[in-house]
Amino acid sequence: MNSFFGRLRLSSLMTLAVCATVALTVALQLILVNHFAGRQASNEAQLRLQQLSWQMRDSLNRVIEKAVGDAKLLTELPQVRYARDADESRRVLESLQRTFPDYAWIGITDLDGKVSASTGRMLEGANVSKRPWFTTGLRGVHASDYHPAVLLEKMLPRQQDPWRFVDVSGPVLDAQGRPTGVLGLHLSWEWARRHARKLLTPALREYGAEILVIRDDGTVMLGPQSMVERKVDSTSLRLAQQGMTGALREVWPDGRAYLTGYSQTGDMLDAGSLRWSVLVRQTEERALAGAVELKLRMLGWSALLALALAGAAVLLARRLTRPMATLREAIERATEATNAGKEAPPIPRISGFLEARILSSRMRDLVQSEETHRRALLALNGRLEAAVAERTAELQALLLRDVLTGLPNRRALLESLPEAMSRARRVERPCALLFLDMDGFKAVNDGHGHEEGDELLRQFGQRLAQGVRKTDMVARLAGDEFVVVLEMLADGADAEEFAHKLLERVTAPYVLRTTTVRIGASIGIALHRPGDVPDVDGWLARADHAMYAVKRTGKNSVALAAAL
């Protein structure tokens, strides 16, 4: 995880952070909207359906009450109670029908159930004594439940829906209060259908709202075509039948979820009143369609908003991190130059936010100071290297010098002998190696001390060096042994002559610190001619043998080694 974030640029991190925050905010908002909008929409839909149910119930109650009232009024009218003939009664009945055309039929019977007068003369003369409205009407004003009427239906004009009626009937009494017949009023169910259609506004119909009026036995009197005059059962129906009102969500037998508002008509205190359940239902899907649409719209707008914010976040992140990106590039360039041993380019002054300005300024100072240090270090390094080279050269020189006399030592001699031999070949002149060993040096050491011995060695060496040409070489091999290399000689005799001169020179008295001494020297000479095979060890050995030969034969003399 760390390595993942470690690979991201600051701008990417900022973009990610802002996008994540936006996405989270939008998601939370959607969840909340989804929750509250859904609940709110469901509550509102249920309330609406409940109100519709109440409106329908109240209308039903009002019309039934009106019919009962009209029936009562008619039974008390003198034109009905004391009618001279059927025409007089009929005029009254038809006059009432005109005020309320939904009274499909109004008629008066005698006590035997024979219709004496009726609207439109329908059923006049017919016997209706078997009809429930006649029998109940004899006992008092009473409304009977929804029912078909086969005879009447044949006489009435045809209409789209079948004729159904609610009957209201009551006794017609004479002056003594004795029944003389029954007044029957058939209220067409069409008014209920029409009223339901009126209540369901086009918008509600479009969203599938349905009004159901259900008889106490569960038979649908008004509702969708497929349900009319069929029995149904639902929780809302049972609640309405218990006299409750409200709204709920329930699953109907068709397997779909509905929101249903319910109420019941009639008067709880009047056992004779008509008890119809009024249900107004709407599928949950249609009822909440508005909320779903709102959610989808919000989702769309939220997505657009999130995209716009993400875009803004990218731009903002780039804008904010640009100074840091510039600083990073400058640091990388400086680092690359430093690694390549070049002068680091200066860090530019970066404008932008405060931290970037401070950081760039500090980095600028840092790189400048680093550059100064680097230059100082380079200079120091140069001086050190020069000092080391000088010291090395000194050490090198010391390695080739004899500490006591300052003359070239054995090593220097061995290095220069091959050069001397090759020069001899080049110039075609022999060169000679003189091997000198002091005679009786030990006695000086023993007699006057080592310091005096050292002094003698120094002076001996100086005399040798002063006695040869600049191109010749004097070296101290070890102890009291010295070597002189003579070049550009004519022949062996030349070398011998020079050796004698040198012997004379070195045997002169030496003034030391505490004493003056004389010393002899044995000199062995070995020549190297231009044509000789170059052999350093052999050349030295020959001179050494010649010197020893002198030692053996009396010292303080010169001997020339035999030619090769």
Ligand SMILES: Nc1nc2c(ncn2[C@@H]2O[C@H](COP(=O)(O)OP(=O)(O)OP(=O)(O)O)[C@@H](O)[C@H]2O)c(=O)[nH]1
């Ligand atoms: N003072 C001093 N003495 C040295 C040094 N190196 C060698 N010696 C001494 O030099 C002497 C050389 O010995 P020898 O060559 O046998 O002495 P010598 O008396 O010259 O003998 P011959 O060559 O046979 O005449 C030794 O006593 C060494 O201790 C030195 O650097 N300083």
